[in-house]
Amino acid sequence: xxxxxxxxxxxxxxxxxxxxxxxxxxxxxxxxxxxxxxxxxxxxxxxxxxxxxxxxxxxxxxxxxxxxxxxxxxxxxxxxxxxxxxxxxxxxxxxxxxxxxxxxxxxxxxxxxx
Amino acid sequence: xxxxxxxxxxxxxxxxxxxxxxxxxxxxxxxxxxxxxxxxxxxxxxxxxxxxxxxxxxxxxxxxxxxxxxxxxxxxxxxxxxxxxxxxxxxxxxxxxxxxxxxxxxxxxxxxxxxx
Numbered sequence: 001x002x003x004x005x006x007x008x009x010x011x012x013x014x015x016x017x018x019x020x021x022x023x024x025x026x027x028x029x030x031x032x033x034x035x036x037x038x039x040x041x042x043x044x045x046x047x048x049x050x051x052x053x054x055x056x057x058x059x060x061x062x063x064x065x066x067x068x069x070x071x072x073x074x075x076x077x078x079x080x081x082x083x084x085x086x087x088x089x090x091x092x093x094x095x096x097x098x099x100x101x102x103x104x105x106x107x108x109x110x111x112x113x114x
Numbered sequence: 115x116x117x118x119x120x121x122x123x124x125x126x127x128x129x130x131x132x133x134x135x136x137x138x139x140x141x142x143x144x145x146x147x148x149x150x151x152x153x154x155x156x157x158x159x160x161x162x163x164x165x166x167x168x169x170x171x172x173x174x175x176x177x178x179x180x181x182x183x184x185x186x187x188x189x190x191x192x193x194x195x196x197x198x199x200x201x202x203x204x205x206x207x208x209x210x211x212x213x214x215x216x217x218x219x220x221x222x223x224x225x226x227x228x229x230x
Binding site: 031033035041042043044045048050056059089091093097099100102103104105106107108110 | 205
C-alpha cells in the first residue's frame with residue numbers, strides 16, 4: 001500500500017493478557033517509530049528503529065513493553081501482562097532517515113484493557 | 115530534554131476567518147526541525163507544515179503559514195480562510211537535527227473548531 005498500515009484497528013483484551021500490535025511501514029522507509037497517545041493527550045515516544053542499528057528503546061515505559069522489526073520492514077509491538085493504564089492509541093510512523101524528513105503515520109491501534 | 119508547549123487546549127474560528135495557534139518550545143540546540151501535524155477524528159496524523167530552524171524565512175503551504183521566532187522559541191501556525199475540513203486536533207512537534215535522537219517531541223495539542 002501507499003501508506004503506513006497498522007493492525008488491528010481496535011483491540012479489546014482482558015487485564016493480564018499479552019497483545020501484539022503490527023506496523024507495516026512505507027516501502028523504502030528505513031526509520032520506524034512507535035508512539036502512544038493516551039486519551040486527550042499528545043503523543044509519547046516509545047521506540048525507534050533505524051535500519052540495522054540497535055533500536056532506541058528509551059521511551060518504553062516498562063519491561064512489559066518490547067518491539068522488534070524483522071527484515072528491516074514490518075514491526076511488532078508487544079505488551080505483556082497488560083494493565084488498564086496501557087489503554088491508549090498506539091501509533092506507528094515511518095520515514096527516510098534524515099532528520100528533516102517528515103514522519104508518516106498510520107491510523108493507529110486503539111487498545112482497550114478491560 | 116526538549117519540551118513543547120501548546121497553551122491553548124481549544125480554539126474556535128468562524129468559517130473563512132483566520133486563526134492562529136500558539137506553540138513554544140524549549141531547547142539548547144541550535145539546529146532542529148519544527149512541525150505542525152493535524153489529527154482529525156480518523157486518528158491519522160497528517161503533516162501540515164515543516165520549518166527548518168536554520169532558515170529565517172517562514173514556511174508557507176497554501177492557506178497555512180507559520181511565524182517562527184527562533185530567539186523567542188515560538189512557532190505559531192496561522193490558518194487563513196478557515197474551512198470546515200480544518201476542524202481537528204493540531205499538534206506542534208520538535209525534532210533534533212543532530213545526534214541519534216530522531217523521534218518527535220509533541221505538544222499536548224489544540225482542538226480547533228470551525229463554526230459555519
